[in-house]
Amino acid sequence: MNTMAFQTLRALADGAFHSGEDIARVLGVTRSAVWYGIRDISGAGFAIEKVRGRGYRLAQPVSLLDAARVQQALAGTPVAVEICDTLDSTNSRLMQRAAQGAPGGLALAAEVQTAGRGRRGRVWYSGIGHTLTFSLLWHFAQGARELGGLSLAVGVALVRALRAAGAPAAQLKWPNDVVLPAGKLAGILIEMQGDVLGPSTAVIGAGVNVRADARVQAAVDQPVADLETAAGQTIDRNVLLAALLRELSAVIEVFARDGFTALREEWQQLHAQQDQPVRLLLPDGKDIAGIARGVAEDGALLLETAAGLSRHHSGEVSLRAGGVAA
Ligand code: BTN
Secondary structure (H helix, E strand, O other), X not given: OOHHHHHHHHHHOOOOOEOXXXXXXXXXXXXXXXXXXXXXXXXXXXXXXXXXXXXXEEOOOOOOOOHHHHHHHOOOOOOEEEEEEEEOOHHHHHHHHHHOOOOOOEEEEEEEEOOOEOHHHOEOOOOOXXXXXXXXXXXXXXXXXXXXXXXXXXXXHHHHHHHHOOOOOOEEEOOOEEEEOOEEEEEEEEEEEEXXXXXXXXXXXXEEEOOOOHHHHHHOOOOEOOHXXXXXXXXXXXXXXXXXXXXXXXXXXXXXXXXXXXXXXXXXXXXXXXXXXXXEEOOOOOEEEEEEEEEOOOOOEEEEEOOEEEEEOOOEEEEOOOOXXX
């Protein structure tokens, strides 16, 4: 969607009727520019009603991001937030900004990512107004080697915020997928810059499914859960973004000072497969069956097999028959 379409969407976001004339006047554009904006919004998947004499309205209001509101709700934290309508990937952008010397605590959120990235080289799909996609840049005195547990710590922060926002059943699937019984609620992608021995910089990216989006569900190969369905109410994405960033900065401060040790017990309490029979699919295609016994101080998955307790730093976990779906 181009700038005009976003402006039109913002004008209609409240779900009330707005005449084409009013929208044109407020935006300082022509009626035909508004018409193109409406056409593009429909093309992006929004249902729009048109009623003679009343104007246009969205079939369902949409909560769009507003940097001033998010920043206000982040008072007292070291986080400075920026919001973009469209960009390639918030992670890619913050990695570039980090290389140019951007300060720690810088957060970047986008309504649309044209090249959103997931873990293991996957694409991350998101729908406008339906997903929350953002990244947070953080500088650490430690090197990448000591930050092994960071991605798990970040998962703890997300679950805390998502439980408080209306998904009390949210849990973690190793290493850091946030899951509900219905499917995946949020994913995390962490990228690092710097020296192995330190200092280093992390870009912590998160994608949260806020509202069910048929296009996203059709594009991904696993079940997707969303926060509004879990909470049974509409979610203000600005409030949610601020809550996620507040929790993230609090958890990262603890992690930077005390390491993952301080968060390990909580991670295991939130672990969807704790003490369950699982299968770990390794990157080389082999798989190992065992009982998930939680995680080590460095974030490795501990698997109890016939040969004893083994530690794993990569792979995809799935439940074995008889376990509870997650
Ligand atoms: C995963 O579960 O595979 C991780 C998904 C991470 C997606 C987020 S969306 C914001 C940030 N920018 C990206 O390109 N990816 C992360």
